[in-house]
Amino acid sequence: MQADTSSKPKKKSSLKAKVQKFGTALSSMVMPNIAAIIAWGLVTAIFMEGGWAPNATIAKLTSPMLHYLIPILIGYTGGRMVYDERGALIGAIGTLGVIVGDLNIPEFLGAMIMGPLSAWCLKKFDQAFQSKVKSGFEMIYNNFSSGILGLILAILGMLIVTPVVEWGSGLMSSAVDAIMKVHLLPLTAIIIEPAKVLFLNNAIGNGILVPLGIEQAAKVGKSVLFLLEANPGPGLGILLAFCFFGKGDAKGSAPGAAIIHFFGGIHEIYFPYILMKPILIVAAILGGMSGTFTFQLFNAGLKAAASPGSIIAVLAMTAKDSYLGIIAGVLVSAAVSFLVASFILKRDKSTDSGDLAAKQKQMEQMKAESKGKEMPSTDEVRTSINSYANVNKIIFACDAGMGSSAMGASLLRDKVKKAGIDNISVTNTAVSRLKDEAGLLVVTQEELAERALEKTPSAVHVSVDNFLSSPKYDEIVANLKALSQVTDTPASEIGESKKVAASGDQLAKIDFSSIKEVNFIRHDQHQGSATMATSIFQDKMAKAGKKTPVKAVRINELDDENDHLVIATKAAGKNLAVRYSNIQIVVVKDILQDKLLDELVKKLN
CATH class of the missing domain: 3.40.50.2300 (Response regulator)
Structure with missing residues (x-):
């Protein structure tokens, strides 16, 4: 196999890579702290007034978790991304400044700014002065530089960043409210679904929608924004369409993929199915739009982020009054995407079997x-x-x-x-x-x-x-x-192992009792020779009343198991010897008419 290697990075990133990088930077600050967000969501869902088991004492956890714990964790994580542990510490200090600047709103956006910014400032400060520190004073420098710079950044965050964040947060909240009032929120699927397939799902969900959703949930107790990216319905519908109307490996793998996607919440598993037939993005978009419309129709929402986006996580975070709307929205989105995807797949008259990665690689090998x-x-x-x-x-x-x-x-x-x-x-x-x-x-x-x-x-x-x-x-x-x-074998000696001796003594070393399949390796000496040899050997086995299966396979398709007996030429035997260690190999001069072939038939079951 030729690995995809390169000794030098590309000088310029593509626009797509830059967008992914920025989105992932936002997502990476939130994603590691999803557990804390879920904990806050469970407290609000269970113990707040109107929850499943109201408890005023335990409910006191909600405000400190929302306004202090989660923003500081986000700032800490953002700082660590930029400058390891020193960056994490000063990121948390800087984040506290924007938190104190306005205790009325959760400062998630402020944390996303101050965490990385504080760490970047410390990194540049260290680059300028750390090398000048005398031996023995390193700890003093590290502690005081972080403490003093952290204090300055916290003050700047409180006085400068907080007003900017308040303005930006208010602008985004107003935009979301305006979209929801005119019932245009379903149209966001036109952006979200294609972006998900380009592996921006976590960036959109955790980097943008989750912070906005938390602010909304803090005000009204739930938010539909948590569902825009996490809804498993559109992906489920597409995978079910492949189950019924797909071809080849795509159809065979779709049921397992559907289970992993719907119950495991791994949305990335259905992306290759869409990338294989890009027109299917229409099914995902229409499914997402219909699901969001249904959520809004029932005024349904989640208490906190559902991560991963499985039906289990979605139902666990569902507000007490939203179960009917959530279930209906997921089912409607799955039904719509299924119908659209089925229509597309049924009209596909191509002879391509639609196999995924394995099929694509097989096509390359066939070419x-x-x-x-x-x-x-x-x-x-x-x-x-x-x-x-x-x-x-x-x-x-x-x-x-x-x-x-x-x-x-x-x-x-x-x-x-x-x-x-x-x-x-x-x-x-x-x-x-x-x-x-x-x-x-x-x-x-x-x-x-x-x-x-x-x-x-x-x-x-x-x-x-x-x-x-x-x-x-x-x-x-x-x-x-x-x-x-x-490692220590010259190329000229590869394959000259005891398992590949070019003599009749080979058969004495074969464990025929364990053989469950005989394979011929397709090679470049005569096109179709392996297929012809397989047919001839099958006829010989049939005449002898032997039932062991005989197949022609490519070298990379073999399972490295002792129950495979591979019949190959010397050239193929050398490659087999370096790739596999458990298969049993018999080397012949001519795979069509070597005397050893008749001997093999006698010994096989």
């Missing part, structure tokens, strides 16, 4: 095969493997660093564990938190690959269409596993 390039040379295989020589850490990076990347990391971690690779850690994080370091392999979605490359220019990069189903995971594991076999 290469038609040009006589399907089987890479031994040197090409060795070059690919050697690109992983220094890898000791794998990081999955997504926009928020939580949902989809966590699931992708879990899948690959399981594959790495089963392959017996104990020295490679597999973790996940947000793209914005990536740090360039030696021995790093970064796996990210193709939409975020450019930003990942900017953050880690010296890492090995692998981009995938879908974190939950990518053939590249097997290629990564194969390269890592093969690395130990070829």
